[in-house]
Amino acid sequence: MDSVIEDVRLRKIIDSRGNPTVEADVLTWNGFGRAAAPSGASTGVNEVASFPDGGVDRVIEDIEDLISSEIIGMEAEDIREIDNVLKEIDGTDNFSNIGGNTAVAVSMATVKAAASSYNLPLYRFLGGAMPTSIPFPLGNMINGGAHAGVNAPDIQEFLVIPVGASNITEAITTNINVHRRIKEKIQKVDDTFTGGKGDEGGWAPNLTNQQALEIQFSACEEISDETGVLVRPGLDVASSEFWNEEEQQYVYEREGVSRSVGEQIDYIADLIDTYKLFYVEDPIQENDFVAFAELTAKCGDRCLICGDDLFVTNAEILAEGIEANAGNSLIIKPNQIGTLTDTYNTIELAKANQYVPIVSHRSGETTDETIAHLAVAFNAPIIKTGAAGGERIAKLNELIRIEEELVNPKMADL
Ligand SMILES: O=C(O)[C@@H](CO)OP(=O)(O)O
Numbered sequence: 001m002d003s004v005i006e007d008v009r010l011r012k013i014i015d016s017r018g019n020p021t022v023e024a025d026v027l028t029w030n031g032f033g034r035a036a037a038p039s040g041a042s043t044g045v046n047e048v049a050s051f052p053d054g055g056v057d058r059v060i061e062d063i064e065d066l067i068s069s070e071i072i073g074m075e076a077e078d079i080r081e082i083d084n085v086l087k088e089i090d091g092t093d094n095f096s097n098i099g100g101n102t103a104v105a106v107s108m109a110t111v112k113a114a115a116s117s118y119n120l121p122l123y124r125f126l127g128g129a130m131p132t133s134i135p136f137p138l139g140n141m142i143n144g145g146a147h148a149g150v151n152a153p154d155i156q157e158f159l160v161i162p163v164g165a166s167n168i169t170e171a172i173t174t175n176i177n178v179h180r181r182i183k184e185k186i187q188k189v190d191d192t193f194t195g196g197k198g199d200e201g202g203w204a205p206n207l208t209n210q211q212a213l214e215i216q217f218s219a220c221e222e223i224s225d226e227t228g229v230l231v232r233p234g235l236d237v238a239s240s241e242f243w244n245e246e247e248q249q250y251v252y253e254r255e256g257v258s259r260s261v262g263e264q265i266d267y268i269a270d271l272i273d274t275y276k277l278f279y280v281e282d283p284i285q286e287n288d289f290v291a292f293a294e295l296t297a298k299c300g301d302r303c304l305i306c307g308d309d310l311f312v313t314n315a316e317i318l319a320e321g322i323e324a325n326a327g328n329s330l331i332i333k334p335n336q337i338g339t340l341t342d343t344y345n346t347i348e349l350a351k352a353n354q355y356v357p358i359v360s361h362r363s364g365e366t367t368d369e370t371i372a373h374l375a376v377a378f379n380a381p382i383i384k385t386g387a388a389g390g391e392r393i394a395k396l397n398e399l400i401r402i403e404e405e406l407v408n409p410k411m412a413d414l
């Protein structure tokens with residue numbers, strides 16, 4: 001009874017890139033939940049549609065009433081059923097009628113309202129009493145590709161993960177130390193650098209991929225030595241963005257180099273060993289399970305080979321990947337699939353097959369902190385949510401609060 005839904009409101013708000021997005025409020029007899037949808041710039045082709053034709057305005061004008069008339073009176077805690085109803089209202093297999101962002105905002109706001117109805121934080125309501133570990137933050141240091149302007153590297157994200165951190169504050173601080181050190185190093189290479197940043201708060205420098213890799217690597221080494229907290233580099237190559245299907249080449253424009261599929265595998269394998277990469281995301285384009293599997297066979301014993309555009313948080317596509325031995329980890333972005341239930345199902349499938357789930361932000365974000373709770377509740381060992389910038393820090397600060405509440409908190413097992 002406590003979680004019976006009494007009202008549902010949708011509103012248009014603005015994300016970190018200045019684009020409109022949707023926020024949902026769900027009111028229950030005894031609680032309240034609010035959640036906002038993020039949005040991607042380098043989206044996978046198999047993601048659900050973000051919005052219906054007519055965008056956020058159509059959602060507010062027409063779809064709010066459709067959803068509220070169906071779910072008012074239902075129990076917010078019956079989230080699976082709520083998510084089914086959202087799918088029924090939509091009636092397509094990719095949320096193109098109501099928008100995956102609409103669905104995800106309502107789904108998340110509903111479960112937050114359910115948690116609030118029982119006076120529980122979301123991670124506790126979803127995860128019960130057992131979760132005691134905090135995910136390691138995978139932080140963005142240098143932005144390129146679709147997240148930065150001209151002259152930035154082709155590789156989309158130069159990331160770091162403080163694998164030696166013993167608590168979340170130390171982990172966040174370590175990432176910030178590397179972020180600052182990288183700025184100093186960029187200025188040494190390019191004295192015209194003004195400190196400009198990309199969409200996710202990493203620096204957006206006029207550097208080649210090679211220069212950025214060198215700077216990232218040496219900054220990790222220095223900060224590890226100085227602080228005693230081991231921090232390791234990673235990449236989101238986002239290679240679908242520069243895969244040329246006609247030419248069958250990965251076209252690195254900034255570098256003026258093109259690589260065949262085989263050359264791409266060798267190049268990435270070489271980077272993994274040269275720079276001791278802990279993590280590589282989307283090194284191969286989203287339709288090539290075979291090359292993904294080849295790289296995983298080569299380097300999967302010493303590096304997380306992660307699928308984002310490849311799997312798009314979709315359990316059916318992940319099942320194909322598991323079958324093909326493509327990758328050993330995956331990005332979890334709820335708005336790629338549209339509901340909490342489907343997000344959970346994908347995480348469960350991943351874990352059952354020893355794929356490491358990494359709960360992730362999008363490049364367009366709000367200060368919504370829900371993903372911090374999902375990572376803890378679902379025992380994801382890593383959260384990818386930037387290192388600097390208010391909409392990134394919102395999630396990291398929430399992890400500090402969660403850690404404070406846990407009885408015997410520890411960092412996750414990597
Ligand atoms: O590619 C990615 O992993 C994300 C987040 O870092 O970017 P976007 O949200 O633009 O898809």
Ligand SMILES: [Mg+2]
Binds near residue numbers: 281331
């Ligand atoms: Mg990605």
